[in-house]
Amino acid sequence: MDKIRVLIVDDIAETRENVRKLLQFESDVDVVGTARTGREGIQLAGELDPDVILMDINMPDIDGITATEEIRQKSPHIQVVILSVQGDPNYMRRAMLAGARDFLTKPPMGDDLISAIKRAGEMAHSERSKGAKQQMSVSGPGGMMGAMTGFAPATKGKIIVVYSPKGGTGCTTVAVNLAIALNNEDTRAVLVDGNLQFGDVAIFVNEQGKNTVLDIAPRVDDLDNEIVDEILVKHEASGIRILAAPQKPEYAERVSADQFIRVLQFLQNMYSYIVVDTSTILTDVVLSTVDNSDVVVLITTQEIPAIKNARSFLDLLQTMGINKERVVFAMNRYDKRISISPERVSENLKHEIAATIPFDEKIAITAVNRGVPFMLDNKSQPIGRGILSLAEAVRARITAIEAVDGAPIGKR
Ligand SMILES: Nc1ncnc2c1ncn2[C@@H]1O[C@H](COP(=O)(O)OP(=O)(O)O)[C@@H](O)[C@H]1O
Ligand SMILES: [Mg+2]
Incomplete structure (x- = not known):
C-alpha cells in the first residue's frame, strides 16, 4: 500500500510541529510539507500533490475554508481535514460545503488525528485510482460522483x-x-x-x-x-x-x-x-x-x-x-x-x-x-x-x- 502523503497548513509553528510529532511514528504516513498561510497551502497542494491536507481555518491571507474550496476544485482527489479551535457547527457545515472530508477541533488527540488521516488517505487513494481508470475508459455511467456516493439511479428518479x-x-x-x-x-x-x-x-x-x-x-x-x-x-x-x-x-x-x-x-x-x-x-x-x-x-x-x-x-x-x-x-x-x-x-x-x-x-x-x-x-x-x-x-x-x-x- 502506498504511504499517505500529508501536507500541514497552519500559521502557528507550534501546531505544525505538534502535528508533525504526532505523525512521525506512523509508518504509513509521510508529512511531505508544511505551509503557513492559505495561499502557500494552495501553492504547495499544486506542487506536492499530497493525499491529505490538514488545514487550519483562521490564517492571515486566505482562510482555510476558501483554500479548501480552491484546492478541491483543482484536485478533487485531495482530501482535506479541517483543524480548528472553533467547535461551532456552522464552521463545520461551511467546511463540509467547501469539500472538507473531516473536521477536528484543536488540539487534536493523537488517535483521532491518525484515524482521520487514514480514512481520508484511503479515500484519496481510491479517488486517484478511479480518476486514472476514468481517463482510460472515457467516463463510465454515473460519472465519478455517482460512483462515489453509490446512489446514481439507472433512470431519472x-x-x-x-x-x-x-x-x-x-x-x-x-x-x-x-x-x-x-x-x-x-x-x-x-x-x-x-x-x-x-x-x-x-x-x-x-x-x-x-x-x-x-x-x-x-x-x-x-x-x-x-x-x-x-x-x-x-x-x-x-x-x-x-x-x-x-x-x-x-x-x-x-x-x-x-x-x-x-x-x-x-x-x-x-x-x-x-x-x-x-x-x-x-x-x-x-x-x-x-x-x-x-x-x-x-x-x-x-x-x-x-x-x-x-x-x-x-x-x-x-x-x-x-x-x-x-x-x-x-x-x-x-x-x-x-x-x-x-x-x-x-x-x-x-x-x-x-x-x-x-x-x-x-x-x-x-x-x-x-x-x-x-x-x-x-x-x-x-x-x-x-x-x-x-x-x-x-x-x-x-x-x-x-x-x-x-x-x-x-x-x-
Ligand atoms: N392510519 C392511521 N391511524 C390512526 N392514526 C393515524 C393514522 N395516520 C395518521 N394518524 C395520526 O393522525 C395524526 C395526524 O397525522 P399527520 O401525519 O401529522 O397528519 P398531517 O400531516 O396530514 O397533518 C397523528 O397523530 C397521526 O399519528
Ligand atoms: Mg403534516
Whole structure:
C-alpha cells in the first residue's frame, strides 16, 4: 500500500510541529510539507500533490475554508481535514460545503488525528485510482460522483408528492412510511419536507436539529452529489435520506419555489424516489412541486370535509392540466365500521381509491412520539400492510405511465 502523503497548513509553528510529532511514528504516513498561510497551502497542494491536507481555518491571507474550496476544485482527489479551535457547527457545515472530508477541533488527540488521516488517505487513494481508470475508459455511467456516493439511479428518479387537502389526515405519516417502503438497495429513496413553515418530517424520524433545506436551496447553482450527500440527514434505522424543513417558520420564505424545484431535480440524479411531504395550504412551493411531480399521492379519509376537499383538489389538478393517471388516491385512517366505504368514495369522485390504510391510533401515535416510523417495527400489522399496498400502487402507476408515454416520466 502506498504511504499517505500529508501536507500541514497552519500559521502557528507550534501546531505544525505538534502535528508533525504526532505523525512521525506512523509508518504509513509521510508529512511531505508544511505551509503557513492559505495561499502557500494552495501553492504547495499544486506542487506536492499530497493525499491529505490538514488545514487550519483562521490564517492571515486566505482562510482555510476558501483554500479548501480552491484546492478541491483543482484536485478533487485531495482530501482535506479541517483543524480548528472553533467547535461551532456552522464552521463545520461551511467546511463540509467547501469539500472538507473531516473536521477536528484543536488540539487534536493523537488517535483521532491518525484515524482521520487514514480514512481520508484511503479515500484519496481510491479517488486517484478511479480518476486514472476514468481517463482510460472515457467516463463510465454515473460519472465519478455517482460512483462515489453509490446512489446514481439507472433512470431519472421519480418525484412523488404526498398531499392532503385537509389537515391532520395523516399526510406526513403516509409520506414518511411510504418513503421507507419504497427504499431498498437498488432503489434508494429520499424524503423531502415540503411543508416549509411547520414541517415535522424530522420529528417523525427523530432527526431534528440537523441540516435542513436551508443548507442546500440557496446554493442550488453549485451543488454536487458529494455536497448534497453530506447535507442530507441519514436515517440510519431505515437507510432513507431526509431533507428537513427549516428550523423556524419564519425561515420558510428564504426558500423560493424555483430553488425548491431545482433541489428536487438535483435529487432525481441521485435517488430513485423523491418523496415530498406537503402542507395542506397550497403555497407556491407545494403547487410547483405538484406541477413538477411524476405521481401525486392524494390522501383522504372517510370524513365528508376531507372528501369534499379531495374533490376540489382533483378539479384543481384538471385545471392545471395534470393527467388523472398521475394521481394515486389513497384513504387513510380507514375504519370498516364507518359506512362511507372506499368504493363509495371512488364512485362519487370518479377516481379509484388505489390503497386503503387502516385506522390504528395506537401504532400511529406511538410511532410519532417515539420517532420510530411504524414501517420499521410494525410493517406486518394491517397499518403497515396498507402502506406496502400504497407503495405497490405507486410503483405500478409509474410503470403504467412510462409504458403509455413510451419514455420515462417526469417533467420533460
Ligand atoms: N392510519 C392511521 N391511524 C390512526 N392514526 C393515524 C393514522 N395516520 C395518521 N394518524 C395520526 O393522525 C395524526 C395526524 O397525522 P399527520 O401525519 O401529522 O397528519 P398531517 O400531516 O396530514 O397533518 C397523528 O397523530 C397521526 O399519528
Ligand atoms: Mg403534516
